[in-house]
Amino acid sequence: MDNSNIAILSTVINKELYKKSSQLFPSNIQKYVIDGINGMHGLDSVFYMMKMLRGRNIEWLIMADEDVLFENTKMVFDIIKKMESQNYSVCGIRDGGLVSHRIHNPYLINTFFSIINFKEIEFIWNKKEVLKNQYCIENEFQDDLSNLRGSYDTFSIYEPYYCFYIWLRRNKKQFLFLDSNQPFQEDKITNAVYFEDKVLLYHTWYARSYGINKKHTVRINKILELLKFENKITQNPIVFKHKTFFIIKSVGKLYKRITMRFQIMVNK
Template structure:
């Protein structure tokens, strides 16, 4: 177990540090904790590329990705989940972005990045940002997943999230995915949050959504606080290593301007 702890880390791209300071108390203990400061607009695919760059030499075998609006119910069970992934040759786990969550009717072949576990060491060995970016497409009937069990709507050809290319690329490389079960968490929650389960059927976490609204929108703040208050939030102070690309906002503005000029010239 100690060896696994030493080779496992958790990373969060944070847009709302007020919420992160509450939810991170429930994160798995005794592993390295990293934050990407997303207040400059960094998220999604840019965040994935950035984390591989910043963590490539940190000796990490398994990387847990969890947003700041993820509330762990049993954080220690992530370690048995990782052991399950190791035993069954899974490189990625997470929740489908279509068909599983009522208000996410996007692509069921990709994972929503609110929570994911990666075999970081294995993927790092062949990671290629350029190749990943070229995989933002999908072919009809390309993937053979049985989707008959999915309860809600989905779109098999959706390219809604720019980060889908990362998961499509991994699937096309032959990496195995473990799709976790989830259901609507209805306890005083207006059917927004979803609860995610370990493969053994036990509750793992609740994803509350609307992280950016916490502390700003009364409805979502009260809703998320009710969930947090219902869980035994023992003091588990995190002192994460924080990464921030201070030039990211300006680089994005320049790229946007360049695209506009290119469109005008064409």
């Protein structure tokens, strides 16, 4: 497979953890980072991703948070081959019914790990249309959910970024959903993601707490030990930082508060 058109992107809030986890990322592909320390994440990160990566000749984009620890990176390329041959546009795990603390929409994915056909999405990209899709319709999607082990809500719009995936589904883009569970007795948070019944990666969650909170630091370090991690490689990703994002968001929130107070006064 030609890796020149494959890239991996992480929205990073914990640089210390990224320096470690990125050493376990698939090799020989371009690595990109969106600096999320200023609060950029979720849907804002998706929009910034589409802006900054357009025109870079990327066909397949792997999206992985810094708390994703890969066990078998070669599987990523096997997944891409399957997506390519079977016309899948998006791959990930359902955001409900699999992980005990994710009880939201099973028709959509959680962005901690996904693979998207970036070239295909880039061609149809329309930010305004994406924003119009933050709603659910009863029985719109016909997925077989009978094998889901946990709780879920098919009408959930819990995450603001859901509109991105709902928009893709309404544009008839096919989703490849991977299986996931929580394999450790002593760690009720970390989940494993599988491809063809083999562990692809572990998602540890709580990236923000690594190096700060003892419980989560110890827990994540145990997974690194399990993977026989050795801190050797220095990564040099291309980093994108929206320098005015925090100011723009703060002004926007202030404007909303003032507008709401004004409306309350008018309605009295």
